[in-house]
Amino acid sequence: MPHNAHIPLIKQLDVIAFDADDTLWRNESLFWDFKDAIKAILAKHIDVESEKAVEYLDEMEINNIGFYGYGLKSYTLSMIEATINLTDGIVDTDDIKAVLALLKEKLNAATEVFIGVEETLMQLSGKIDMMLITKGDAHEQHLKINASGLSHYFRWIEVVPRKDEKIYEELLHKYIIKPERFMMIGNSLRSDVLPVCKLGGMGVHIANDTQWAYENQFPEEWKSLPYEKLDSFLDLIPFLY
Incomplete structure (x- = not known):
């Protein structure tokens, strides 16, 4: 123009x-903090820093945009789905609860x-x-x-x-x-x-x-x-x- x-x-x-x-x-830096916290929980089940896991987690997040859109809820669902797939379904339900509790905490955080x-x-x-x-x-x-x-x-x-x-x-x-x-x-x-x-x-x-x-x-x-x-x-x- x-x-x-x-x-x-x-x-x-x-x-x-x-x-x-x-x-x-501020959003993205908080989002990365959220990602790190989720990865810490998921690390009990998969090597979240391995090249395979990093690629798979990123791919899952981007591919699911068409289904879930953007945001914390979308990311959380993608990470849970990716972990279930990477561990052949062997995930502790308490860890899933911990991830969901973290999501609720972040959704209610101050802007x-x-x-x-x-x-x-x-x-x-x-x-x-x-x-x-x-x-x-x-x-x-x-x-x-x-x-x-x-x-x-x-x-x-x-x-x-x-x-x-x-x-x-x-x-x-x-x-x-x-x-x-x-x-x-x-x-x-x-x-x-x-x-x-x-x-x-x-x-x-x-x-x-x-x-x-x-x-x-x-x-x-x-x-x-x-x-x-x-x-x-x-x-x-x-x-x-």
């Missing part, structure tokens, strides 16, 4: 949309909002319509949204099963938004930035220290798409004005 350098960028937009996990609040996020949303509030677009299990995502205390800043909140061109196209049509007047901000090039650029909108990438390898896989032709890059959320206001 080309823009006029003589006019503040915010004046050239109708809607700014934000990703949630690892853009507004850690990144520094500068609320202050930035507060400055933008009332000046432009904002949308939250997050993918994953609807119940799981709404728990985090409610715990964040940020929901009142957004005119619209959308929890979608995935993020791709089709989903963004449907959302733009639903809310009658012109692609060239739409900005999407997120930490994933695959899910947040490049699909929007492909449609003619503006994608803004704010990288995060932890990134799921799955999010770094996208079509070769997308690599030439232009997008904006910010070092941190605190850079957003100067960028827009």
Whole structure:
């Protein structure tokens, strides 16, 4: 999306949309902590660090996205299924209970909002319509949204099963938004930035220290798409004005 350098960028937009996990609040690093805790339980039954197990666990997680979607519940089901398969069904039910108890604990955990996020949303509030677009299990995502205390800043909140061109196209049509007047901000090039650029909108990438390898896989032709890059959320206001 080309823009006029003589006019503040915010004046050239109708809607700014934000990703949630690892853009507004911490998620992936907590997810890795959760993975490590689950692996510690499963290590009684399989060598979780062996090349075969690592490959199988990763493959199971990705293959099950189509069935379970994204999130902690999806990952937990995949790990239980993988362990049952790798051990030929010899798994202690107490360990399965421990995994499920850990899942419940994590689902009820506090949401850690990144520094500068609320202050930035507060400055933008009332000046432009904002949308939250997050993918994953609807119940799981709404728990985090409610715990964040940020929901009142957004005119619209959308929890979608995935993020791709089709989903963004449907959302733009639903809310009658012109692609060239739409900005999407997120930490994933695959899910947040490049699909929007492909449609003619503006994608803004704010990288995060932890990134799921799955999010770094996208079509070769997308690599030439232009997008904006910010070092941190605190850079957003100067960028827009």
